[in-house]
Amino acid sequence: MxxxxxxxxxxxxxxxxxxxxxxxxxxxxPLPVPAKHSGDKQSEIDKLKTAISNVSQELQQLAKKAxxxxxxxxxxxxxxxxxxxxxxxxxxxxxxxxxxxxAFVNAVETFAELLSGDPTFEERLADIRDLAKRVAxxxxxxxxxxxxxxxxxxVIVGEDFSPADTAQFxxxxxxxxxxxxxxxxxxxxxxxxxxxxxxxxxxxxAELVDGVQVLVDPVGDRVVVExxxxxxxxxxxxxxxxxxxxxxxxxxxxSLEDSIAAATTAAEGVGLFRTELLYLQSTAKPSKEKQIxxxxxxxxxxxxxxxxxxxxxxxxxxxxxFLDMPKEENxxxxxxxxxxxxxxxxxxxxxxxxLEEARKLSGREVWVMAPMIALTSEAIEFAELAxxxxxxxxxxxxxxxSIIYEIPNLKGVVDFISVGTNDLSQYLFASxxxxxxxxxxxxxxxxxxxxxxxxxxxECEAVSIYSGVCxxxxxxxxFAVVLAGMGFDSVSSSRSQVGAVxxxxxxxxxxxxHDIYQAVLAAKTADEAKxxxxxxxxxxxx
Amino acid sequence: MATVTATVxxxxxxxxxxxxxxxxxxxxxxxxxxIRMGRPGETLVxxxxxLSLMSLKGKTGEQLTVExxxxxxxxxxxxxxxxxxxxxx
Numbered sequence: 157m158x159x160x161x162x163x164x165x166x167x168x169x170x171x172x173x174x175x176x177x178x179x180x181x182x183x184x185x186p187l188p189v190p191a192k193h194s195g196d197k198q199s200e201i202d203k204l205k206t207a208i209s210n211v212s213q214e215l216q217q218l219a220k221k222a223x224x225x226x227x228x229x230x231x232x233x234x235x236x237x238x239x240x241x242x243x244x245x246x247x248x249x250x251x252x253x254x255x256x257x258x259a260f261v262n263a264v265e266t267f268a269e270l271l272s273g274d275p276t277f278e279e280r281l282a283d284i285r286d287l288a289k290r291v292a293x294x295x296x297x298x299x300x301x302x303x304x305x306x307x308x309x310x311v312i313v314g315e316d317f318s319p320a321d322t323a324q325f326x327x328x329x330x331x332x333x334x335x336x337x338x339x340x341x342x343x344x345x346x347x348x349x350x351x352x353x354x355x356x357x358x359x360x361x362a363e364l365v366d367g368v369q370v371l372v373d374p375v376g377d378r379v380v381v382e383x384x385x386x387x388x389x390x391x392x393x394x395x396x397x398x399x400x401x402x403x404x405x406x407x408x409x410x411s412l413e414d415s416i417a418a419a420t421t422a423a424e425g426v427g428l429f430r431t432e433l434l435y436l437q438s439t440a441k442p443s444k445e446k447q448i449x450x451x452x453x454x455x456x457x458x459x460x461x462x463x464x465x466x467x468x469x470x471x472x473x474x475x476x477x478f479l480d481m482p483k484e485e486n487x488x489x490x491x492x493x494x495x496x497x498x499x500x501x502x503x504x505x506x507x508x509x510x511l512e513e514a515r516k517l518s519g520r521e522v523w524v525m526a527p528m529i530a531l532t533s534e535a536i537e538f539a540e541l542a543x544x545x546x547x548x549x550x551x552x553x554x555x556x557x558s559i560i561y562e563i564p565n566l567k568g569v570v571d572f573i574s575v576g577t578n579d580l581s582q583y584l585f586a587s588x589x590x591x592x593x594x595x596x597x598x599x600x601x602x603x604x605x606x607x608x609x610x611x612x613x614x615e616c617e618a619v620s621i622y623s624g625v626c627x628x629x630x631x632x633x634x635f636a637v638v639l640a641g642m643g644f645d646s647v648s649s650s651r652s653q654v655g656a657v658x659x660x661x662x663x664x665x666x667x668x669x670h671d672i673y674q675a676v677l678a679a680k681t682a683d684e685a686k687x688x689x690x691x692x693x694x695x696x697x698x
Numbered sequence: 699m700a701t702v703t704a705t706v707x708x709x710x711x712x713x714x715x716x717x718x719x720x721x722x723x724x725x726x727x728x729x730x731x732x733i734r735m736g737r738p739g740e741t742l743v744x745x746x747x748x749l750s751l752m753s754l755k756g757k758t759g760e761q762l763t764v765e766x767x768x769x770x771x772x773x774x775x776x777x778x779x780x781x782x783x784x785x786x787x
Contacts, residue, residue, distance in 0.1 A: 232717070280752075
């Protein structure tokens with residue numbers, strides 16, 4: 157039993173806190189193991205037909221409840237559950253002896269395997285497999301419903317919630333806590349869009365029992381047992397005190413639409429143009445003419461200021477169809493980013509030469525950088541290619557821990573570096589950045605990441621290399637202040653955050669930002685680091 | 699019965715994904731005809747199955763063969779041009 161006032165940490169979703177009574181969602185009753193039928197094929201086929209028609213009706217109900225955006229998902233799922241080829245495949249399975257639920261699960265799996273490995277369908281796969289479960293559960297008479305209360309104020313607690321689960325949220329659901337699931341989980345996305353305060357990746361919530369009053373405090377990244385709304389962490393409202401931020405705030409883009417939209421913000425140039433996003437669907441290598449045309453358009457549209465272009469950043473988990481990328485055991489540790497210069501030097505050279513033409517056509521200032529650099533020799537190789545191809549400032553991404561120790565060797569080799577904090581965290585903490593239960597290790601406020609970042613800023617300053625940060629962390633206004641305080645020369649944020657980050661960086665001076673960074677160094681945990689920064693910032697804002 | 703054959707091109711920037719597949723299946727079911735699709739020269743799949751269509755994993759720019767079993771040439775052409783429309787995204 158958790159004591160009153162106990163604090164459970166997780167990752168917050170949303171800006172307002174709420175208190176309510178815990179309602180634990182029981183894990184679904186497990187489905188029986190695969191089994192053979194007793195010999196009556198026709199009765200199994202009939203059972204399957206009935207179950208498919210029941211599940212179709214359930215999906216129609218869910219579509220009605222879900223409202224416009226998700227309704228389309230359920231309509232698509234209904235069409236899939238009624239798929240005739242799927243039904244035929246299930247009958248074949250029944251004929252080989254499997255009972256109806258096992259046959260349907262096997263049939264779905266056959267198609268799931270055909271679809272796997274294609275990024276277009278990756279997110280559909282979980283939904284399709286969930287369908288197989290629904291049909292099997294229906295045949296076994298197992299309820300997959302959450303049976304949520306319709307009245308009252310409840311904070312629902314569960315492992316993680318699927319699209320079918322979140323569609324069942326009633327108006328009595330005022331807050332959500334998940335034990336697993338990260339900041340980009342389905343639960344987090346739905347809660348953000350419905351403005352339901354949530355804390356995800358909250359391992360301590362496993363101890364919560366029905367009936368306990370809790371405070372869901374997303375700004376504080378925590379849940380407080382018997383907490384009151386008055387105890388909630390307040391989001392800081394920064395007030396700009398000067399017209400210009402202490403360091404430039406640039407925008408991240410990946411397409412022409414992004415570039416046009418970024419130009420409507422107060423961003424000073426582009427800190428990260430992800431070129432691979434143009435090619436994730438291309439089966440044929442884009443010609444130089446095509447590349448020049450698309451780069452020139454994007455450069456012309458970009459917000460005023462320099463534009464930092466990253467050469468193709470693909471790997472076997474993010475494949476570009478026209479580049480041959482064999483399946484790898486550990487794609488995050490494989491041939492990705494600039495390592496593609498081995499098998500695909502021509503494409504990287506084409507990109508750089510096309511960018512030079514686009515630079516001339518647009519008349520813009522272009523910086524180019526290579527991703528996934530681990531050695532000085534790789535930086536030298538890229539710099540030679542880039543300087544031969546055009547008139548750019550040349551840089552590299554700092555994502556691997558090894559290159560941090562080589563920064564002194566980069567003097568005279570590159571003009572700038574840009575830190576990708578997401579990948580740096582992944583490699584520094586040896587934790588898969590998409591893993592649902594490793595959210596804590598990927599928290600940018602981790603003291604080890606903050607110290608690694610400060611080493612990067614200092615080492616760059618010592619050898620006069622311009623340094624910037626373009627990872628997700630630079631989209632957090634408070635974290636951007638810490639980055640400026642440790643000496644980075646610019647940050648680049650996602651488009652929607654440019655305004656907020658700019659305001660935060662305009663609300664103080666460089667020495668105040670440096671003080672906040674110094675104070676944060678005392679922290680022994682990520683939560684402590686964030687609390688220290690927020691407390692200092694509130695004092696300044698107040 | 700005659701078979702009307704035509705070629706369509708996937709113009710949707712994200713390829714042949716779930717949405718166009720659903721639109722085509724609905725059209726095929728409403729028509730009551732047997733329609734097959736697939737890569738030229740390969741075994742075609744029935745276009746009344748969204749999973750089979752998605753399993754083609756068609757990419758932007760690829761061409762697909764469409765076969766419509768009907769004696770009504772005009773109806774077939776109408777269906778084919780609707781399918782091409784869905785593949786524009």
